[in-house]
Amino acid sequence: MSGDLEERLDAVYHSGGDRGKLDTIYDDWARDYDQNLWASGNPYIALMIGMVGRHVPDPRARILDGGCGTGNLAQIMSLLGHSNIVGIDPSDGMLEIARSKNCYAELHNMLLGSTINLPEESFDAVTAAGVLTHGHAPPESLDGMLTLAKPGAPIIFSISQIAIDESGFGEKIASLERSRAWVLKEKTEPFRTYPFSEQYASLRHWICVYTKT
Numbered sequence: 332m333s334g335d336l337e338e339r340l341d342a343v344y345h346s347g348g349d350r351g352k353l354d355t356i357y358d359d360w361a362r363d364y365d366q367n368l369w370a371s372g373n374p375y376i377a378l379m380i381g382m383v384g385r386h387v388p389d390p391r392a393r394i395l396d397g398g399c400g401t402g403n404l405a406q407i408m409s410l411l412g413h414s415n416i417v418g419i420d421p422s423d424g425m426l427e428i429a430r431s432k433n434c435y436a437e438l439h440n441m442l443l444g445s446t447i448n449l450p451e452e453s454f455d456a457v458t459a460a461g462v463l464t465h466g467h468a469p470p471e472s473l474d475g476m477l478t479l480a481k482p483g484a485p486i487i488f489s490i491s492q493i494a495i496d497e498s499g500f501g502e503k504i505a506s507l508e509r510s511r512a513w514v515l516k517e518k519t520e521p522f523r524t525y526p527f528s529e530q531y532a533s534l535r536h537w538i539c540v541y542t543k544t
């Protein structure tokens with residue numbers, strides 16, 4: 332795997348929860364991000380798209396893409412006919428690349444895990460690819476995603492073992508299940524995140540689909 336990507340990942344994972352630092356890292360990375368991502372062999376976008384195809388078949392569905400980055404997920408959803416996607420991300424550099432792809436109805440500099448100025452219960456589906464993790468969007472982001480989703484809307488996200496075990500996502504996901512705020516629809520088998528990296532050989536992710544009750 333390209334050393335560039337491993338260096339970028341090291342920087343991201345060691346930003347220590349410093350918001351400004353993380354945003355600057357993504358601003359600087361934005362122009363090379365897509366090339367690094369697709370060369371990495373990480374299958375998460377393909378799996379997320381498969382889940383969107385299963386759970387959000389209506390191309391008119393209003394979809395919130397949380398932590399949209401450069402828009403890799405929306406670019407493919409758009410090619411498959413989705414035309415009402417709203418992207419939010421805190422990095423202006425990433426948003427600029429996303430804007431250039433013309434696949435979003437709206438793009439906003441907003442953060443999962445803090446107040447999001449969008450109407451409650453206004454989205455038919457919510458996606459979050461590669462964003463619910465240490466130093467990025469905190470476990471409380473799931474509350475915000477649920478608030479914005481209509482009842483019955485699918486919430487589709489990637490999540491890593493580390494985020495579950497060490498960043499509080501395991502407990503948060505379980506507590507939302509216990510309170511019946513959402514119901515698990517399906518979950519992939521764990522997959523190796525970076526198949527060509529030795530340094531990140533042990534990293535595993537899942538794609539989860541929950542429905543807001």
Ligand SMILES: C[S@@+](CC[C@H](N)C(=O)[O-])C[C@H]1O[C@@H](n2cnc3c(N)ncnc32)[C@H](O)[C@@H]1O
Pocket residue numbers: 353354357368376397398399400401402403404419420421422425441442443444459460461462466467468469
């Ligand atoms: C690994 S990238 C994934 C981008 C895109 N979803 C994709 O899959 O190509 C993580 C993105 O999450 C954004 N991010 C970090 N913290 C966030 C937060 N609290 N809320 C929303 N987005 C956040 C970063 O700016 C970055 O664009």
